[in-house]
Amino acid sequence: MSAIATTRLDLRGRVGASRWTYRLIAFAIFAAAWQLGAMAAGTLFVPTFLGTARATVTLIASRELWDALLLSNQSLVLGFLVSVGLGVPLGLAMGRFRAAEQFTDVYVNILLVTPIAALIPLLLMSLGFTLTSRVVLVTLFALPMVVVNTRAGVRQVDSSLLEMARSFRASEPQIWRRVLLPGALPAIMTGLRIGLGRSITGMVIVELLMVSVGIGNLILRYRGFFEYELLYATVVVVVIEALVLIAAARWLEHRVTPWAPASGLRG
């Protein structure tokens, strides 16, 4: 028994190690291709990998970047929180109650299919160059993902569990607390993770196209000054932030739903 367990642990350890090996190899190939491609192009507009890496280090050491990140993340944090605060209850109601579904389904679909960037002029006219309009745009990006995943989570709760709870005379609040919410939690967490990714997209887009502050402003400024290494470095920083946040969301997801299959399977 213990021998089998040990073997399995060993295997898992080796698989884990080899996965990181592959990732490093893939990254090395990517970096080398970038470096060689940029050197071959020989233009100011495509900085080399090493140049970008140097610029990233400089940027991370600068006060300017952290001020910009702080400013940008206001809309990210607020917009994401609003999306969760509105999206989870809405998704729960839509999943459980037909009336809620019929009232709101069409609007959720509109949000899903509309290119959100097309709404920017409308937002500018109604809300101006304010934090509010940045938050609203981030919310528009993230909200539909949270709603749709939460709704799917409630719907996919095993109906035999609901029947079982009913047979033991569970009240509607008890059914919510003991069956529907835990059953929907894995999908809700997935929705939060995807919504977080969309929030980051929204945060950058709003600053590039609409309210030029924070990271978006930094990108536009470096472009204006032909500082392409710093421009790329800024994008790298945004990507790093996104990866860290998504990894944190994944970790949290696994922590709160240990019974669920690995999140990779759930997209």
Add this chain to the structure above:
Amino acid sequence: MITIAGLRKVFPGRTGAEDVEALHDINLTIKDNEFLTIIGPSGCGKTTLLRAIAGLLPIDDGEIRIDGAPIRGPGPERAMVFQNIALLPWDTVLANVAFGLELRGVPQAEREEKARHFIRLVGLAGWERRMPLELSGGMQQRVGLARALAVEPKVLLMDEPFGSLDEQTRRLLQEELIRIWETTRTTVVFITHSMEEAVLLGDRVVLLSPRPGSIVEIVPVPLARPRGGRVDDMGWSAELLGITAKLWRRLRDMQPDLVRAPPAVAVTP
């Protein structure tokens, strides 16, 4: 005592399709402390009948009374064991077994003590802190049984509880159920598609006809109790087989299309 009189259940057809009558004029009396098994061809409405007794399904005609009172929805005197087990995957074995008591507002210490008792009774002592997905199918259904027993129901409703288990596990659980039932002696209504299981467990076997399900015959099982662990007793086994064979003849007669000899074909040389 459960009395079912003139019970009829119709499922509305999907748009355009005809309604489906699942149960037709069911009249049945189930005595206290009786182990009643119900058997019939697949799709005959066995499970519908059980869900109606459980109060999970509105009925279209007739009535079901428990000790004289007509049922309105699920009641505290009934508990169900499900074919697909239906354990909460996010809860431990202990919390699953205590679930019914938890819903009734029994304080945690008390309900866990009770749950531990029934976990021991179904032979799962030591597994209290495990999660359902760590258990085999047979062990999961033991948890399902313990969960139903934990609310100390007067009537235990079992919907093909061993249907998805392999034969060895099934036999073990049948013997366990006999052993447990002989100590608790609750009324049991047990749905099965296994004739041998119906005879082995039941005091009486109710035969349902194909859809719309109605009662064709009620076969008493005069096998002596206690029955646990007697399958190796030759005389006893022969008796069991005899009743099973009788049941099979009746079930086969219900599906004449499948067994009647094909119409003679004139063979011309």
